[in-house]
Amino acid sequence: MNIFHKVALQSLKKNRTRTFVTVIGVVMSAALFTAVATFGTSLLQYLMNGSKLKCGSWHIDFVNVNSDFVQERMEDSEVTDAVLFENIGYALLDGAKSTEKPYLFVAGFTDETFDELPVTLISGRFPQNDTEVILPNHISIKADVRIPVGEPIHIAVGNREESGNILTQHDPYRDGESLNIAEEKKYTVVGVYERAGFEEHDSPGYTAITRTDMVDAKGRYSLFLTLNSPQKANEYGNRFAGSFPYVLNEDVLRFYGVSDNTLFNAVMFAVGGVLIAIIMIGSVFLIYNSFHISLNERVHQFGILMSVGATPRQLKSSVLFEGICIGVLGILPGVAVGIGSVALALPVVEENFATISASDVPLELSVSVPALAAAIAVSFVTIMISAYIPAGKAASVPVMECIRQTGEMKTEAEDVKISGFFCRIYDLEGILALKNFRRNRRRYRSVILSLTLSVVLFVAGSAFGSTLKGIAKELTVELDGDISFYAKEMPKEELLALHDRLKNVDGVSRSTWQSDLIYSGTVEGLPDDFAGGRFREDCNIPVYAQFIEDAVYYDFIERLGFSMEEYYGQDAKVLGLIMDTEEHKVFFTGQEMEFILHSSTGERAKTICTTVVDNYPLDMLPYDSTPQYLFLMVVPWSMNSEFDGLERSSKSGLTFWADAPAQTMARIQSGITDAGVACDYTLINLSSAVELFRSLTFVVDVFTYAFAAMISLIAVANVFNTISTNIRIRRRELAMLRSVGMSEQGFNRMMNFECFFYGLRTLLFGVPIAGIFSWLIYKGMALSEQLEGFAYHFPWKSMTASVLGVFCIVFITMLYATNKIRKENIIDALRDDMV
Template sequence: MNIVNKLTIRHLKQNKKRTLVTILGTIISAAMIMAVATIGVSYTDLLKKQAIENNGNWHVCYKDITTDQIDSLLQDEQTASLSLIEDRGYAELDDLMSSYKPYIWVRGMNDEAFTQFDVQLLEGRLPEAENELIVSSSLEDEEVTWSIGDEVTLATGKRFTEEEWAEPQDGLLTSENSLERNEEGDLNETLIDINETSYTIVGFFEQPNWEWGWTPGYMVLSHIDESDEHYPVDSFVYVDKPDRSIYDHADELSDMLGITNVQYNSELLRHSGITASDSIDRTMNGMLGVIIVVIIAGSVALIFNAFAISVSERSRYLGMLSSVGATKRQKRNSVFFEGAIIGVISVPIGIVAGIVGIGITFLAINPMLDSIGLDQQLSLTVTPFSILITILLSALTIFISTWFPALRASRITAMDAIRQTHDIKLKTKSIRTSKFVRRLFGIEAELGLKNLKRNKKRYHVTVLSLIVSIVLFLSVSFFTDSLKQSYQIAESGDAVSYDLEIYSDDADSVSELRESMEDSAEVTDVLTQREMNVSLYLDESEVAPELLESGGYDRMDDGQYRYYAKITSIDKDSLDEYVDSAQIPDNWDDESMSAIVLDTITYEDFEQSKYVRTKSIITNINDSLNIVETNWDTEETKELPTLTVTALTDKTPMGSYNAYLGSVNIFVSNETFEAILNESDLEAEDNLMYVKSDDPMATEQTLSELSNRSINNLYDQRTQGEQMIAVISVFTYGFVTLITLISLANILNTISTGVALRKREFAMLRSVGLTNKSFKKMMMFESAFYGVKALLYGLPLSILVMYMIYRQTQYAFSYSFTIPWLHILGVIIGVFVIVGLAMLYSLTKTKNETIIEGLIQENQ
C-alpha cells in the first residue's frame, strides 16, 4: 500500500464523525437500491402465487381437444407439462338442499393437473382410477354424509335450456353459466344425455379458488389418463421459460391442429412480465426506466454530497500532500481509494439493511393482507441477480459520486488550500445583495444571504440535495399513483362493487326485499335501483370527440347525433350517500326534472390497443337533455320530459357500470323517474338490488328463501379486484415512505454537515457582536433561502419528470395529465419544516461552544 493510501486511511480514522456520515449515506443508498429490488421481486412473486392459486399454474389452455391432439401437444417443444381436465357433467342429488347449487359437478383430472392446480387433500388420497372420487370441502354445508370408502352412483348429464340466447350453443350451458331461471325465479334448465357411473370416495380436498362461488354445482374430482379414449378435454400447457412468443406459437399450433378455442392465463403471464400488448409492455418498461433513473440520480446525489463535503473539509490535507510532492493522479486516486473503502464497508451493510428492513416491513404488511382476505402473503424473496444489481449500481453510484470531487482534489494546490479559495469567494460582485433584503427582513437576512454567496459550493450542494429530494418524492409518488390509476382504468369495465345482484321486473317486490335485508346482521349495504333505456339527440358540439374520430356515431337526418342513455333512480338513502361521496351539492334536485350526469367514462380502444378515459358527453350545468323513447319494433319515437343537468360527476354508485362510447348514464330522483315513466308508452323498467355482505353465501341462502328471483353471486370477482387495489396501495405507500426517509436522511446529512463545517464562521460572527437572537434569525433566513431556491428549481423539474412518466403511460392508456397539487403543497410545507429542523438540530451542537473554541476548531 502506498503512502498516500495509508494517509487516506489515517485521515478517515482521525475524522470519525465525517467518515461515519459518509458511510451512513452510502449504506442508505445501497439499502434503498436493495430494498427496491427486493420489493419488486417479492411483489412479483406474491402476484404470481396469487394468480396460480386463483387459476392454476399453466400458461396456455386448448379447449375441447381430442386424443390425437393431446399427443401432438405433448410432443410440442414448448410443452413442459400438460394438464388435462375433463368436464363429465352435472348430477342431481336428493340430499342437496341448496337452491343455488343443486348439482354435483364431476370433473376428471390427470396427475399433472392435480399438481399444477394445487389440489390440497384434507383427508384420504388422490384418485388413481376413473371410478374414484375426491370431494370438495364446499359440500360440508350440505346434508351429504359421504365418507371415504363409500360407493356412490351419479347420473351425470349436460345442462340444457330452451332460452333463445343459448340457441347458438345448441341450448347447452357450460360451467361458466350460472343457474338459468325464468321470470318467476323457477329453474329453467334440465339435464340431458344422462349416464350413470359408480364411484368410490377416496378423499376430501380443500375448496380451491378456481371452484367459483357462483357455479351451480359442488365439485368432485376423478382421474383420467391421457392415453385412454375419452370425451373432449381441456388441456393446460405449462411452459418452462415463457416469453412473448408464446402467443404467436399457440396461434400457429392451434391452426395446425385445428383447435378453435385457445385461452391464456393472462394474470400469471402478466405478472411474469409477458403481455399480448406491445403498448402495455412499452408503458411498463418506460415508467420503470424513468423511475430507475430518478432513483439512481438520487443515490448519486446523496453519495456525491458526502464526498464533496469530504473534499471541502480535506482541502488543507490535500494541499499538504501537494506541498510534499504528491501528483495530481495521487491526489485524485486518494479520493477514489476513499470511495472504495467506503464502498467495501457500506455496500454489504446496505444490502443486509435493505433485506432486513423489507423483511420487517413484510411482517407488518402481511396481517393487513390477511385481513382483506388475500390468500397469499408477501414472502421475502432475494435472488442472486438482485444482489448483483445492487452491488453494480452501488459501485457505479460511488464511482460517479467520487469522480468530480476527485478531479477537484487533483487541482488543489498548497496555496489554494491555505487561502481556502475553492470554498470562499470574496469578490464584491459575487456577494452583493439587494437593498430590499435588508429593508424587508433586516441585517440578519442580509448576512445570511451573503454567507450563502460566500460559500457557494456548500450552498449549491445543499440546494442540490433538496432539489433531488423533491424530485425523488414527487416522481415516485406520481409513479405509484400512475400504477394504481392505470390498474383501475384497465379493470373499471369489469369492476364489481357488490356481492349479490338480484333482478326483477316488479319494483314493489324489490323494495320489500330490501326492507327485509336491512335488519340482517351480515348485510353491510343494500341499494335498489330502477332503470330505463332511452335515447338523447345531441348537437355535434355535445358529442365526445373520440366518438366523432372513430366514426361509430349514429347521425340523424336533421344533423343531430343519437346517444343511448340509461336513466337510473336509486333508493333515497343510497342516493343521499352517493351524493355525499361524489361531493355533489345537496340542492341538486331542488327543482323538478333535475339530473346527475356521469360525464366521464373509461373504455378500451381495441384499434389503438389502449385504455381511454374521456368525457362521455360534452355538457354543462343547467343544460337541457332532450330524451326520446324509441320503439325498436316500429322505429317510432316519442319525446319524453326534458331533463336539466344540475350536477356532473365521474363517480358511479354501487352496481352501476361505466357507459360505453356513444352512451351516457343519468341519475335522477324517484319522483323524476316516475314522471318520465308516466309519459312512456313502453314498459322499459328494470329493477335491481345490490347487496354487500360479510357472509355472501349465507345472505344468498336467506335471499333465496325470501324470494324466488334470480340471484347472481359475484363475491369472488369483487374481492379479487379490491385485493389487488389494496396490494397496490400497500406497495405505493411503502415505496413513498421509503423515498421520504431517504430524502430526509439526505437533507439532514447535508445541512448538519455543512453547519458543522462553519463553526469558525459562526464564532467570528459572535466575536463581532452578533447576538444569539440575531444569530438564530440569520439561520432562519438561510433556511428560507435554501427552501425557496430548491423549490424554484425542484418543482418545475419534478413536473417535467412526472410528465415524462405520464407520457409513458399513454402508450397503453389515455387520460389527461393532472398535476398532483396536494402532493406539491405537502412538499412545500415539508421542505421548510425539514430545513428549519435540520438547522435547529445542527445549531444545538454549536450553542455551547465558546468563541475561542470555535475559532481554533479542527476537524474531528
C-alpha cells in the same frame, strides 16, 4: 496496504462525524435500493402466484396430442411436471345465444388434473365418474342456457373440422367449420364451477368437465407442461409446432420476462428504473458532497504529497479506497435494513393487496439473490461515481495552487456585491451572511437540490394520495347497498320469491327490492324555456317509475317531514325527481307537478300528482344509457296495480347489505343458481369499488410516504454533512469576526440569516415544482377516470409541512455546528489550520 491507503484511513478516523454521516447516508441509500429490489421481487412473486391460482402453474399447453406424444413429454428431462385432460369432443348447445360460442366442450379430467388445474366449485360437487359433469357458471350468463344441478343431459359429441383439419378450443369459431358427430353421450349435471382460466375468452365451447381414469391409446389430449427453464417455453414449443399446436401460459410467463406484452414489460422496468434513478440522484448528492468537502479540506495535504512525487493516479486511488471503506461499512447494513423494512411493511399492506387483486394469495417476503446482487452493485457504483468525480478534479489541480489554496479565493467582487437597499434591510450580520452564501454558491448547491428533491417528493406523494382519496369519494358517494342483483323483464312473483330465498343467505344483514319501469308520457307545469324548450307538453318523453317496498317508501316520507295521509292509499301523491344527470343538478324542488302517462296509442291513460324532491330513498338500477334529463317517480309497491295495462319496459332488482360483501356475494350467486333463475341477470359487488380505492389509497400512502421519508433522510444527512462541515471550514473566519467585536447576538443573527437564505432558495425552486407536479398528478388521474367536475385542491397542508420541515432541518443543523464553534478558544482557532 500502501501509504496512500493509510492516509485515506487516517482521514476517515480524523473526521469521525463526517464519516459517520456519510456511512449513514450509504446505509439509507443501500436500504432504499434493496427495498425497491426486494419489494419488486415480492410483488412479482405475489402476482405470479395469483396468476397460477387463476390459470394454473403450467408453462405450455399442447392442445391436441396423442398418447405417444404424452408419454414422450412425461419422460423429457426438460419437463418438471405434466398434467392432461382428454378432449372428448364438442356438442351443439341447444338454445345458446352467442353465435361465436355455440358448443359444449367435454373434457375428461384425471385426479391429478383436478389437483393441478384451477377449478373452483360454486355449487354441487365434483364428478365422481365418467357419467357426471360440472358446468361453468358463465354458460347461464353468456349463452342464456340454464341447466339445474341434478338434471340429465343427452348430447351428440364429435370433432370440429375445417378442410380436413381438426379444430381445438384455441381455434375460434369459424363460419365454414363443421361438426362431425362420433358418439352419443349421457351425463348428469352434479355441479357448477367458476369459469376456468385455461378456457380462453374466444374459445368456441363452454368446458364441461367429467372424470376419466386412464389414457386411451386412441384418444386426443390437452397436455399441460411445466418446464425447468420457463424462459425457453417458446423455443420448446417451436420444436413440435409443425405437428402439435401449442399455447403459452402468458399470465404466468410474463413474470419470467417471457411476454409479448411490451406495455407490461415497459411499465415494470420503467417504474423500477425511475425509482432507482431518484435514489441514485439523492444518494450521489450526499456521497459526492461528502467526498468533495473532504478533498477541499485535504487539498493542502494533496499539494504536499504531489510535491514529493505522488502521481494523480495514486491520489485517485487513495480517494477511491476511501469510498470502498465507506461502502464496506454502509452497504451490507443497508441491505439488512432494506430487507427488514420490507418484511415489516408487507403484513401491513397484505390485506389491502388482497382487495386490489381480488385474490386469496398471501403477500410474502421474497428475496432474490440476483436482485440483491444488483442492489449491492448499484450502491457500490453510486459510491464510486460520487468519489471518482471529485477525486479527478482534485488530482488535476496544480501543485502550487494546492499548497497555497488559491482555488478557494476565485470569487469576483461583482459576484458578491450587494445593493444599498438590501444593506439597509439586512444590517451588517445579514450582509455578511448573504455575501458568504453567494461566495459559496457552488458548495451549497447540493444542499438546495437535496432539500428541493425532498419537498417535491413529499408534496407529490401527498397529492397523489389525496387525489386518489378524492376520486374514491367522488365515485362511491352515491352507492346504496353492497351487492346488487338486477334482471330485465323478470316477473314480479319470481322477483319476490327470489328475494325471500336470498334475504336469509348467511352474511346478508339487510335487503330490499325494487322494480323500475319506463313509461311514455309528459310533465305538466314545466316552464317553456326549461332545457331549451325541448320538453313541450305535446312532446312524449321517457318517464321512469321506481317501485319500492312500502316500508322503505314511507320511512323516506317520514324523514322528509311530509304528511303521511297525502301519500297513502290509492290515487295518492307520489314523490318526483327532475334532474340533469350530467351536471348532477335537480330542479323544481318542493313544487307539485303532474306526470301524465300515455297508452300505446298515445292517449292520456293516467295522471300522477307528484311532489318534486331533491333525492330518492334507493339508487335506481343501472341502464345501458340514461337520458340527460331524468323524470322519475318514486312509488310504493302497494300502488303498482294502478299502472297495469300501460306499455312499458321493466327492470327488477335486489339490493343487499353485508359485512363481508365478497364472501356473501359468492353465497348469493350459489343461491341464484340453485333457484334456477331463467332470465338474463347481472350480479355485482357495489362495495368492491369502494374497497378497491381505499386499499389502493392505503398502499400508495404507505409506500409513497415511506419512500419520501427515506429520500428525505438522505437529504437531511446531506444538509447536515454540508452545513456542519462548511461551518468547521470557516472556523478561522468566524473566530476572526468574534475577535473584532461581533457580539453573541450578532453572531446568532448572521447564522440565522444564512439559514433563512438556504430555506428561501430551496422553497423558491421546490414549491413551484411541487405545485406543478401535484397539478399534473390531479390532471392525469381526473382524465383517466373521466371526472370533469372533479376540482383541483392545492396541497396546502403538505406544502406547509414541507416549508416548516426545510427551515427546521437547516436551523437545527446550523445550531449544532455553531455550538461546537462557540466552545472553541478564539486564539486557537485563529492560529490553527483546519484539522
